[in-house]
Amino acid sequence: xxxxxxxxxxxxxxxxxxxxxxxxxxxxxxxxxxxxxxxxxxxxxxxxxxxxxxxxxxxxxxxxxxxxxxxxxxxxxxxxxxxxxxxxxxxxxxxxxxxxxxxxxxxxxxxxxxxxxxxxxxxxxxxxxxxxxxxxxxxxxxxxxxxxxxxxxxxxxxxxxxxxxxxxxxxxxxxxxxxxxxxxxxxxxxxxxxxxxxxxxxxxxxxxxxxxxxxxxxxxxxxxxxxxxxxxxxxxxxxxxxxxxxxxxxxxxxxxxxxxxxxxxxxxxxxxxxxxxxxxx
Amino acid sequence: xxxxxxxxxxxxxxxxxxxxxxxxxxxxxxxxxxxxxxxxxxxxxxxxxxxxxxxxxxxxxxxxxxxxxxxxxxxxxxxxxxxxxxxxxxxxxxxxxxxxxxxxxxxxxxxxxxxxxxxxxxxxxxxxxxxxxxxxxxxxxxxxxxxxxxxxxxxxxxxxxxxxxxxxxxxxxxxxxxxxxxxxxxxxxxxxxxxxxxxxxxxxxxxxxxxxxxxxxxxxxxxxxxxxxxxxxxxxxxxxxxxxxxxxxxxxxxxxxxxxxxxxxxxxxxxxxxxxxxxxxxxxxxxxxxxxxxxxxxxxxxxxxxxxxx
Numbered sequence: 001x002x003x004x005x006x007x008x009x010x011x012x013x014x015x016x017x018x019x020x021x022x023x024x025x026x027x028x029x030x031x032x033x034x035x036x037x038x039x040x041x042x043x044x045x046x047x048x049x050x051x052x053x054x055x056x057x058x059x060x061x062x063x064x065x066x067x068x069x070x071x072x073x074x075x076x077x078x079x080x081x082x083x084x085x086x087x088x089x090x091x092x093x094x095x096x097x098x099x100x101x102x103x104x105x106x107x108x109x110x111x112x113x114x115x116x117x118x119x120x121x122x123x124x125x126x127x128x129x130x131x132x133x134x135x136x137x138x139x140x141x142x143x144x145x146x147x148x149x150x151x152x153x154x155x156x157x158x159x160x161x162x163x164x165x166x167x168x169x170x171x172x173x174x175x176x177x178x179x180x181x182x183x184x185x186x187x188x189x190x191x192x193x194x195x196x197x198x199x200x201x202x203x204x205x206x207x208x209x210x211x212x213x214x215x216x217x218x219x220x221x222x223x224x225x226x227x228x229x230x231x232x233x234x235x236x237x238x239x240x241x242x243x244x245x246x247x248x249x250x251x252x253x254x255x256x257x258x259x260x261x262x263x264x265x266x267x268x269x270x271x272x273x274x275x276x277x278x279x280x281x
Numbered sequence: 282x283x284x285x286x287x288x289x290x291x292x293x294x295x296x297x298x299x300x301x302x303x304x305x306x307x308x309x310x311x312x313x314x315x316x317x318x319x320x321x322x323x324x325x326x327x328x329x330x331x332x333x334x335x336x337x338x339x340x341x342x343x344x345x346x347x348x349x350x351x352x353x354x355x356x357x358x359x360x361x362x363x364x365x366x367x368x369x370x371x372x373x374x375x376x377x378x379x380x381x382x383x384x385x386x387x388x389x390x391x392x393x394x395x396x397x398x399x400x401x402x403x404x405x406x407x408x409x410x411x412x413x414x415x416x417x418x419x420x421x422x423x424x425x426x427x428x429x430x431x432x433x434x435x436x437x438x439x440x441x442x443x444x445x446x447x448x449x450x451x452x453x454x455x456x457x458x459x460x461x462x463x464x465x466x467x468x469x470x471x472x473x474x475x476x477x478x479x480x481x482x483x484x485x486x487x488x489x490x491x492x493x494x495x496x497x498x499x500x501x502x503x504x505x506x507x508x509x510x511x512x513x514x515x516x517x518x519x520x521x522x523x524x525x526x527x528x529x530x531x532x533x534x535x536x537x538x539x540x541x542x543x544x545x546x547x548x549x550x551x552x553x554x555x556x557x558x559x560x561x562x563x564x565x566x567x568x569x570x571x572x573x574x575x576x577x578x579x580x581x582x583x584x585x586x587x588x589x590x591x
Binding site for chain 2: 008095102114121123216231232254263
């Protein structure tokens, strides 16, 4: 009995370590390829670790190609994701506050109108939204990369659920102290739902940061590309020559900062996701 | 209560109440307005506008006339071989990916919750691919699967197995995309399973141990039944997510190759609209997909949605 228990533990460790290696290998492969000179990448049998590591791929990536502006794409993604997230946090928590705390005729109707759209998959809106962007003159500008993302009802729903969980005694205590509606929202509700706000912020930020479809169809200019879009097009253009080393260098530049941020904030990211019970995709 | 209140004349009292109600309504409108503006403009309006577009011959380029064609686009859909191929590929991809993701995610969740040393590190590693964008995943795995210079075939060759054409073989391309996607995404349902596992009362496990139940019996009789709401949630969200696959075939198989072997519905919609400039038909595809997804989701709720009793 005892021996089989110990065997069981050993087996669990073995599986966990094997799974970890499978998860880590593609990252290491990308890093290794990014330091491999083109001459070595195509030589067979391949080198898993470059025999003559080089920085040439990074040099080409940053300085040699006119239509590759990877730093700019990174900043575009950062700007767009941050703007969308801040606006969502403000507007959606205001709406959620009204639905949770204010009394007005038709409150439930509004709430159900919001959540009923969550049943409709997003791609139904792709084509009409595109035509709308066209008519508004928003195509190929930050306008198309920011405003449409603010319509998602899911975050309003989530925030309203969290707001419902805050005891109303807190509101009433504030009212006794002479607080108005806005003060209750700003000083009572928001400070008491910091972890929920963080979770919604993480979800919306990663959703926008990782989106590929919408930038691909609305953006034309090289200097307005987001990171995923820039990488995708670059892979099409340069995947053959100068080749995989360059593409892997761009992948490393894309995932390194994300992985660093993730490692630092992993606890709140993971907790945020189990808190909301839902991921972004 | 009423007796203590100062006796105001009926008229001003009603007026005061109405003023208060009006002020409350105004405050509510003020709080709701910013979000509702975007909700109406970029969600509600497009849904109806999309339906409108699907009944028209509508070009990508503005300024052309858009004649009403009734149900023509829907008729075209029914006899469009490429749409059926795309749908079949999407269903195949969804099934393989969801099964793979489900099994690995549940297994990983049980590993992480098994009180191993370093479980935080394991969780950190397992979840890491989730934070990547599909573009990064696509780039890295294009290189991993490459027939001649990819790592997967290199490892196979090292143990004297022959190279395999992962992405350029009609039969293997979808499973390869599924493995890639499961690698990318299993960490997310793992977190949800972890939360579900934490919700199972430990007393049940203790009782089972007293009764002499082995690990297999505990898993089948306790863990799985009590996890059913979580399982339903994971299945529904996973199927919806995988049905919308777009970036993986766009990047890994150069837009659905070889031939149309990995053409998926959203990729097809993308091509119809932005390669063939046919927005009317693309809008029709979107509605057809939404209908199919709605039916699939409803079926899952019917089969898995019963109440769970402890």
